[in-house]
Amino acid sequence: QKEVEQNSGPLSVPEGAIASLNCTYSDRGSQSFFWYRQYSGKSPELIMFIYSNGDKEDGRFTAQLNKASQYVSLLIRDSQPSDSATYLCAVFVYQTGANNLFFGTGTRLTVIP
Amino acid sequence: DTGVSQDPRHKITKRGQNVTFRCDPISEHNRLYWYRQTLGQGPEFLTYFQNEAQLEKSRLLSDRFSAERPKGSFSTLEIQRTEQGDSAMYLCASSLEIVVGINYGYTFGSGTRLTVV
Numbered sequence: 001q002k003e004v005e006q007n008s009g010p011l012s013v014p015e016g017a018i019a020s021l022n023c024t025y026s027d028r029g030s031q032s033f034f035w036y037r038q039y040s041g042k043s044p045e046l047i048m049f050i051y052s053n054g055d056k057e058d059g060r061f062t063a064q065l066n067k068a069s070q071y072v073s074l075l076i077r078d079s080q081p082s083d084s085a086t087y088l089c090a091v092f093v094y095q096t097g098a099n100n101l102f103f104g105t106g107t108r109l110t111v112i113p
Numbered sequence: 114d115t116g117v118s119q120d121p122r123h124k125i126t127k128r129g130q131n132v133t134f135r136c137d138p139i140s141e142h143n144r145l146y147w148y149r150q151t152l153g154q155g156p157e158f159l160t161y162f163q164n165e166a167q168l169e170k171s172r173l174l175s176d177r178f179s180a181e182r183p184k185g186s187f188s189t190l191e192i193q194r195t196e197q198g199d200s201a202m203y204l205c206a207s208s209l210e211i212v213v214g215i216n217y218g219y220t221f222g223s224g225t226r227l228t229v230v
Contacts, residue, residue: 008153034218043204043221044156088155092216101146101219103155 003027004091006104014112019076021107023089026070033065033072036088038106044088048074079111115139117222119205125228126195133191134225138207145188146219147180148204149173156204162188195229202226 003026013019021035032051036044050056050063050072062075072091076083086106093100118137126132138145144163148156159178160170164185174180177195182188192199203226206219 004155032216036221041226043202043224046218046220049218090155094216100216102158105153105155 004089004102004104006089006107008105008107010108010110012110012112013079015079015081017079017111019079019083019109019111021074021076021087021089021109023072023074023104024070025072025089025091027091027093028067028070030067030070030091030093032092033063034090034092034101035061035063035074036090036103037083038086038088040085076109079109081111081113084109084111117205117207117220119203119222119225121225122223123226123228125230128197128229129194131191131193132195132227133189134203134205134227136188136190136205136222137186138188138205139209139220142207142209142220143185144208144210145182146206146208147188147190148206148221150202150204150224151200159190192227195227197229200227200229 005024035048037047038044048061048063050065053065053067056063060077064073086108088106089104091102120135146161147159150156158171159174160180162182165182177193180190202224204224205222208219210216
Protein backbone atom coordinates (compact mmCIF):
# COMPACT_ATOMS: atom_id res chain seq x y z
CA GLN A 1 0.00 0.00 0.00
CA LYS A 2 1.30 3.40 -0.94
CA GLU A 3 1.47 5.76 2.01
CA VAL A 4 0.20 9.28 1.76
CA GLU A 5 0.44 11.28 4.94
CA GLN A 6 -1.51 14.39 5.82
CA ASN A 7 -1.96 16.34 9.00
CA SER A 8 -5.58 15.62 9.90
CA GLY A 9 -6.03 19.05 11.43
CA PRO A 10 -8.32 20.69 12.04
CA LEU A 11 -6.66 23.73 10.54
CA SER A 12 -8.36 27.03 11.27
CA VAL A 13 -7.54 30.27 9.49
CA PRO A 14 -9.28 33.65 9.50
CA GLU A 15 -11.07 34.82 6.39
CA GLY A 16 -8.65 36.43 3.94
CA ALA A 17 -5.61 34.59 5.25
CA ILE A 18 -3.47 32.01 3.46
CA ALA A 19 -4.23 28.38 4.28
CA SER A 20 -1.33 25.96 3.86
CA LEU A 21 -2.00 22.24 3.53
CA ASN A 22 0.79 19.68 3.44
CA CYS A 23 1.23 16.13 2.25
CA THR A 24 4.11 13.66 2.14
CA TYR A 25 4.29 10.40 0.25
CA SER A 26 6.45 7.33 0.51
CA ASP A 27 6.74 6.01 -3.04
CA ARG A 28 9.49 7.63 -5.08
CA GLY A 29 7.81 6.25 -8.19
CA SER A 30 4.90 8.60 -7.69
CA GLN A 31 4.24 10.46 -10.90
CA SER A 32 1.49 12.95 -10.35
CA PHE A 33 -0.29 14.52 -7.47
CA PHE A 34 -3.81 15.70 -6.90
CA TRP A 35 -5.70 17.78 -4.41
CA TYR A 36 -9.36 17.04 -3.88
CA ARG A 37 -11.82 19.09 -1.85
CA GLN A 38 -14.59 17.27 -0.01
CA TYR A 39 -17.46 19.00 1.69
CA SER A 40 -19.14 17.16 4.52
CA GLY A 41 -21.36 14.39 3.21
CA LYS A 42 -20.31 15.00 -0.39
CA SER A 43 -17.92 13.26 -2.75
CA PRO A 44 -14.36 14.42 -3.51
CA GLU A 45 -13.96 17.14 -6.13
CA LEU A 46 -10.70 17.57 -8.03
CA ILE A 47 -9.30 21.08 -7.62
CA MET A 48 -5.62 20.83 -8.59
CA PHE A 49 -3.08 18.47 -10.12
CA ILE A 50 0.65 18.84 -10.55
CA TYR A 51 3.31 16.73 -12.26
CA SER A 52 6.51 18.73 -12.21
CA ASN A 53 8.61 20.14 -9.44
CA GLY A 54 7.77 23.72 -8.58
CA ASP A 55 4.59 25.69 -8.29
CA LYS A 56 1.35 25.56 -10.23
CA GLU A 57 -1.20 28.31 -9.77
CA ASP A 58 -4.91 28.27 -10.54
CA GLY A 59 -6.84 31.23 -9.25
CA ARG A 60 -6.52 31.36 -5.47
CA PHE A 61 -4.96 27.91 -5.35
CA THR A 62 -1.25 27.09 -5.68
CA ALA A 63 0.10 23.56 -5.63
CA GLN A 64 3.77 23.05 -4.80
CA LEU A 65 5.73 19.89 -5.50
CA ASN A 66 9.16 18.83 -4.33
CA LYS A 67 9.88 15.30 -5.51
CA ALA A 68 13.29 15.16 -3.82
CA SER A 69 11.63 15.75 -0.46
CA GLN A 70 8.54 13.73 -1.43
CA TYR A 71 6.40 16.63 -0.43
CA VAL A 72 3.40 18.34 -1.99
CA SER A 73 1.43 21.25 -0.63
CA LEU A 74 -1.62 23.34 -1.41
CA LEU A 75 -1.85 27.03 -0.64
CA ILE A 76 -5.22 28.77 -0.62
CA ARG A 77 -4.92 32.55 -0.79
CA ASP A 78 -7.62 34.93 0.43
CA SER A 79 -9.38 32.07 2.19
CA GLN A 80 -13.17 32.22 2.20
CA PRO A 81 -15.68 30.54 4.50
CA SER A 82 -16.77 28.50 1.46
CA ASP A 83 -13.29 26.94 1.42
CA SER A 84 -14.12 25.18 4.69
CA ALA A 85 -13.89 21.50 3.79
CA THR A 86 -11.64 18.48 4.01
CA TYR A 87 -8.76 18.54 1.54
CA LEU A 88 -7.52 15.18 0.31
CA CYS A 89 -4.06 14.67 -1.12
CA ALA A 90 -3.83 11.88 -3.71
CA VAL A 91 -0.79 10.36 -5.35
CA PHE A 92 -0.76 8.59 -8.71
CA VAL A 93 1.75 5.78 -9.14
CA TYR A 94 1.78 3.96 -12.43
CA GLN A 95 1.82 0.18 -12.18
CA THR A 96 0.90 -2.08 -15.05
CA GLY A 97 -2.53 -3.56 -14.50
CA ALA A 98 -2.98 -1.97 -11.10
CA ASN A 99 -4.93 0.84 -9.55
CA ASN A 100 -2.83 3.87 -9.25
CA LEU A 101 -4.43 6.60 -7.12
CA PHE A 102 -3.85 6.56 -3.38
CA PHE A 103 -5.38 8.98 -0.91
CA GLY A 104 -4.34 10.48 2.37
CA THR A 105 -6.80 10.77 5.24
CA GLY A 106 -7.45 14.44 4.53
CA THR A 107 -6.98 17.72 6.38
CA ARG A 108 -10.05 19.51 7.66
CA LEU A 109 -9.89 23.26 7.02
CA THR A 110 -12.12 25.78 8.74
CA VAL A 111 -12.11 29.40 7.55
CA ILE A 112 -13.40 31.67 10.27
CA PRO A 113 -15.42 34.70 9.09
CA ASP B 114 -25.45 15.37 -17.36
CA THR B 115 -21.92 14.32 -18.27
CA GLY B 116 -20.70 13.49 -14.77
CA VAL B 117 -20.47 10.18 -12.93
CA SER B 118 -23.87 9.03 -11.70
CA GLN B 119 -24.49 6.73 -8.77
CA ASP B 120 -27.69 5.16 -7.61
CA PRO B 121 -29.09 5.06 -5.01
CA ARG B 122 -27.79 8.02 -3.01
CA HIS B 123 -28.71 6.41 0.28
CA LYS B 124 -29.45 2.84 1.29
CA ILE B 125 -30.49 1.54 4.67
CA THR B 126 -30.56 -2.21 4.97
CA LYS B 127 -30.84 -4.82 7.66
CA ARG B 128 -27.83 -6.92 8.51
CA GLY B 129 -27.71 -10.03 6.39
CA GLN B 130 -29.50 -8.53 3.39
CA ASN B 131 -27.94 -8.12 -0.03
CA VAL B 132 -27.54 -4.70 -1.64
CA THR B 133 -26.56 -3.58 -5.12
CA PHE B 134 -25.27 -0.19 -6.22
CA ARG B 135 -25.02 1.16 -9.73
CA CYS B 136 -22.51 3.51 -11.31
CA ASP B 137 -22.68 5.19 -14.71
CA PRO B 138 -19.27 6.64 -15.58
CA ILE B 139 -18.44 9.48 -17.92
CA SER B 140 -18.99 7.93 -21.32
CA GLU B 141 -15.60 8.89 -22.75
CA HIS B 142 -13.70 7.38 -19.80
CA ASN B 143 -12.21 3.92 -20.14
CA ARG B 144 -11.50 3.25 -16.48
CA LEU B 145 -13.98 2.81 -13.65
CA TYR B 146 -13.14 2.51 -9.97
CA TRP B 147 -14.95 1.66 -6.78
CA TYR B 148 -13.77 3.16 -3.50
CA ARG B 149 -15.12 3.02 0.02
CA GLN B 150 -14.87 5.86 2.50
CA THR B 151 -15.61 5.85 6.21
CA LEU B 152 -15.83 8.86 8.48
CA GLY B 153 -12.52 10.62 8.97
CA GLN B 154 -10.71 8.52 6.40
CA GLY B 155 -9.69 9.03 2.81
CA PRO B 156 -11.22 6.91 0.06
CA GLU B 157 -9.95 3.33 0.07
CA PHE B 158 -9.63 1.46 -3.19
CA LEU B 159 -11.85 -1.58 -3.74
CA THR B 160 -11.62 -2.52 -7.40
CA TYR B 161 -11.29 -1.15 -10.89
CA PHE B 162 -12.18 -1.93 -14.48
CA GLN B 163 -10.51 -1.10 -17.73
CA ASN B 164 -13.40 -1.25 -20.17
CA GLU B 165 -15.20 -4.49 -19.19
CA ALA B 166 -12.19 -6.21 -17.62
CA GLN B 167 -11.84 -6.18 -13.85
CA LEU B 168 -8.11 -5.71 -13.46
CA GLU B 169 -7.57 -5.46 -9.74
CA LYS B 170 -9.34 -6.15 -6.47
CA SER B 171 -8.23 -4.88 -3.10
CA ARG B 172 -7.84 -7.15 -0.11
CA LEU B 173 -10.66 -5.05 1.37
CA LEU B 174 -12.99 -6.70 -1.12
CA SER B 175 -14.09 -9.82 0.69
CA ASP B 176 -15.89 -12.72 -0.96
CA ARG B 177 -19.18 -11.02 -0.07
CA PHE B 178 -18.39 -8.23 -2.52
CA SER B 179 -18.68 -8.56 -6.27
CA ALA B 180 -18.45 -6.00 -9.01
CA GLU B 181 -19.36 -6.20 -12.65
CA ARG B 182 -19.13 -3.98 -15.65
CA PRO B 183 -21.01 -5.62 -18.49
CA LYS B 184 -20.08 -4.38 -21.94
CA GLY B 185 -17.76 -1.81 -20.45
CA SER B 186 -20.55 0.62 -19.68
CA PHE B 187 -22.19 0.97 -16.26
CA SER B 188 -20.96 -0.99 -13.26
CA THR B 189 -22.64 -2.63 -10.30
CA LEU B 190 -21.26 -3.37 -6.87
CA GLU B 191 -23.08 -6.02 -4.86
CA ILE B 192 -22.60 -6.76 -1.20
CA GLN B 193 -24.04 -10.02 0.03
CA ARG B 194 -24.99 -10.77 3.64
CA THR B 195 -24.27 -7.21 4.74
CA GLU B 196 -22.59 -6.56 8.07
CA GLN B 197 -22.59 -3.43 10.21
CA GLY B 198 -18.95 -2.90 9.29
CA ASP B 199 -20.01 -2.43 5.68
CA SER B 200 -21.63 0.89 6.58
CA ALA B 201 -19.74 3.50 4.58
CA MET B 202 -19.91 5.80 1.58
CA TYR B 203 -19.31 3.82 -1.61
CA LEU B 204 -17.76 6.00 -4.27
CA CYS B 205 -17.50 5.33 -7.95
CA ALA B 206 -15.01 7.20 -10.11
CA SER B 207 -13.95 7.16 -13.72
CA SER B 208 -10.92 8.37 -15.63
CA LEU B 209 -9.47 8.47 -19.08
CA GLU B 210 -6.05 7.03 -19.70
CA ILE B 211 -4.94 7.43 -23.28
CA VAL B 212 -1.20 7.41 -22.81
CA VAL B 213 0.00 4.66 -20.50
CA GLY B 214 0.90 6.11 -17.13
CA ILE B 215 -0.62 9.52 -17.74
CA ASN B 216 -3.74 10.23 -15.75
CA TYR B 217 -5.42 13.56 -15.26
CA GLY B 218 -7.36 12.62 -12.16
CA TYR B 219 -10.41 10.66 -11.30
CA THR B 220 -13.91 12.12 -11.42
CA PHE B 221 -16.07 10.92 -8.58
CA GLY B 222 -19.79 10.36 -8.44
CA SER B 223 -21.93 11.58 -5.57
CA GLY B 224 -21.58 8.28 -3.78
CA THR B 225 -23.98 5.83 -2.18
CA ARG B 226 -24.20 6.04 1.58
CA LEU B 227 -24.90 2.60 3.01
CA THR B 228 -26.17 2.12 6.53
CA VAL B 229 -26.48 -1.42 7.83
CA VAL B 230 -28.72 -1.71 10.90
